[in-house]
Amino acid sequence: MRRSLSYLILPGWRGSPEEHWQSHWQRCLPNAARVEQEDWERPEPSNWIAALDKAVGALQTPAILVAHSLGCITVARWAAQATRPLLERVRGALLVAPADVERPTCHELLRGFAPIVREPLPFPSLVVASDNDPAASAPRALQLAQDWGAHATLLSGVGHINVDSGHHQWEQGFAHLYRLQRQIERLERRCL
Template sequence: MTPYHYLIVPGWQGSGEQHWQSYWQHYLPNYQRVEVADWQQPQRQDWVPALDQAIRRCQGPVILIAHSLGCISTAHWAATASASQRQKVKGALLVAPADVERAGCPEALRPFAPIPTAALPFAAQVVGSSNDYAASEARARELAGLWGADVAILPGAGHINVASGHHRWSEGLVWLDQLEQRLDQQRSPWQRMAS
């Protein structure tokens, strides 16, 4: 089977050394990480092209692993990318998507509104939380439905970041594994025989 390339898509302020995305990138083979000009003052016109360039650099099928604002950046990319670029992405794990349209949203994140509502052109798994300040459980479910993604809501997991006690977050790898199994099942019998 052709190995997947894992592309880490951090959220606002990047994912520091203690963040689960940073741990995962040392665990996963064939990984890359999106880099942007400014993690503190995010600009959609910077973040979305940076994601596109990172995907372009990947050789082979890509799985995106996004957190928070990275999930919204992914949705914007999917809504604007070329067909050939979209075909490279086979799936996305979207963890704790940030509702940039919510009341009280930090001003720095508002350039990412409105959130794209079209179905994503690849398989996706949203993982939210029952008490995430950045997106309510209902909003996480709504976004997953709009994007055509599977959804899982973790009880009391906060924003699923360092502040909520999620460092290595090895439990999250279960969702990644399930996504990969779903992708493998979607391959045709001929593709499976050839791998």
């Protein structure tokens, strides 16, 4: 992209430890910052949305959101209620392994994020999901992508795309980020 970009990293429940790909990306990507939550263990939707609101408000450059799991659900909730000036600071969102907080097996601490906001996101988005993710079935992840107006990529056998499923640096994930960035560039050229 011609203009300088920021990357806002949004981890899911319990945050992303040092060996998680989001932590690696935060160290590698220029102008990357993490949306910190007061309580990673007992997530409260209003607090998580407020933290994202504050982080976007502090941006000096346009940003791409890089969310994982519960972070994806937070992005959808935030986008449905954020002000237009804040939404305009976000160029797009990479939504990796969104957590289905409506599934019967969802942990009790995450159920406060239900119901999942199903409104189309007001910026280009790409959902990257797995066909064997315990946090969301493949059909559910694809339905969320459709509801959010996002492009979708379904990977085979990669679990929840986290440390437990062997995704530490997840260099392959950069291809999805670059694909999203190319999509954003095409849209911006069309608007010129």
